Amino acid sequence: MFENTLDNYAHYNNLRNVNVYFKVLFAILTMIMCLISTSPVIPLIIACFMSFLIIFEAKIPWKFYLKFLLIVPFSFGLITFVYMAIFFGVGSPVLELGIFNLAVTSDGFNLGLLVFTRMLGGFTCLAFLALTTPMNEFFTVLEHIKIPKIVIELSMLMYRYIFVFLDEARNMYHSQETRLGYSSIKKSIKSMGMLGSNLFIRTWLKGEHAYIAMESRCYDGSIRTMKKPDNIKNMGYFNITLLLLFEISLVIGLYLTGNFTIF
Numbered sequence: 001m002f003e004n005t006l007d008n009y010a011h012y013n014n015l016r017n018v019n020v021y022f023k024v025l026f027a028i029l030t031m032i033m034c035l036i037s038t039s040p041v042i043p044l045i046i047a048c049f050m051s052f053l054i055i056f057e058a059k060i061p062w063k064f065y066l067k068f069l070l071i072v073p074f075s076f077g078l079i080t081f082v083y084m085a086i087f088f089g090v091g092s093p094v095l096e097l098g099i100f101n102l103a104v105t106s107d108g109f110n111l112g113l114l115v116f117t118r119m120l121g122g123f124t125c126l127a128f129l130a131l132t133t134p135m136n137e138f139f140t141v142l143e144h145i146k147i148p149k150i151v152i153e154l155s156m157l158m159y160r161y162i163f164v165f166l167d168e169a170r171n172m173y174h175s176q177e178t179r180l181g182y183s184s185i186k187k188s189i190k191s192m193g194m195l196g197s198n199l200f201i202r203t204w205l206k207g208e209h210a211y212i213a214m215e216s217r218c219y220d221g222s223i224r225t226m227k228k229p230d231n232i233k234n235m236g237y238f239n240i241t242l243l244l245l246f247e248i249s250l251v252i253g254l255y256l257t258g259n260f261t262i263f
Contacts, residue, residue: 034121039260043121050124084112106263
């Protein structure tokens with residue numbers, strides 16, 4: 001049912017058995033470097049490096065990864081970039097649009113590009129963590145480092161119901177498809193409207209059934225993680241050294257490219 005999904009790849013990839021603390025620390029530190037960058041260079045380098053690790057080291061299919069990357073984050077980032085390039089910033093115009101006196105300014109272009117690359121770099125860091133680390137191990141790490149239980153449990157339930165939502169949407173779509181609900185543009189619009197209007201109710205009912213099933217199995221308001229986390233001491237001196245060298249090189253890159261702009 002869930003082949004070729006994020007959760008499936010998280011359980012079956014070449015970096016699956018790497019120490020989970022190392023992966024979490026690596027992804028979070030690198031994302032912080034991306035977010036504090038004042039130029040688009042370092043976030044772009046981070047995005048390329050993380051994509052390389054995901055595709056060539058973790059062996060995640062590149063078609064799935066590109067689809068995962070392009071559908072929401074890249075599209076949303078591109079729209080943000082265009083909007084900020086036109087409506088934000090001051091300075092001399094670099095491109096006159098000829099519509100309502102709108103123009104792309106140098107300051108707006110650089111600001112929009114910085115936000116776009118930060119978004120792209122940060123998302124690839126999260127994608128690396130999500131595609132190489134099963135969520136049950138990640139939640140166990142959060143529990144081990146004393147994150148409040150209510151936060152962990154809400155995250156676990158939200159993650160679980162994402163797949164309930166997707167499963168229900170898939171079943172409804174296939175049911176409509178077998179009844180020729182998408183044989184024309186008019187029928188497709190009608191079918192999508194019916195799917196959207198009924199999906200929330202069906203998912204809510206599924207959630208109620210899941211809660212009843214949990215209560216029948218002695219659910220007491222606390223969800224316990226079963227797997228013990230990897231020992232933080234087992235990250236290995238070699239891996240720690242590589243991590244420090246990589247993060248230090250990013251810090252140096254932040255300093256050297258701090259004033260970089262396109263225009």
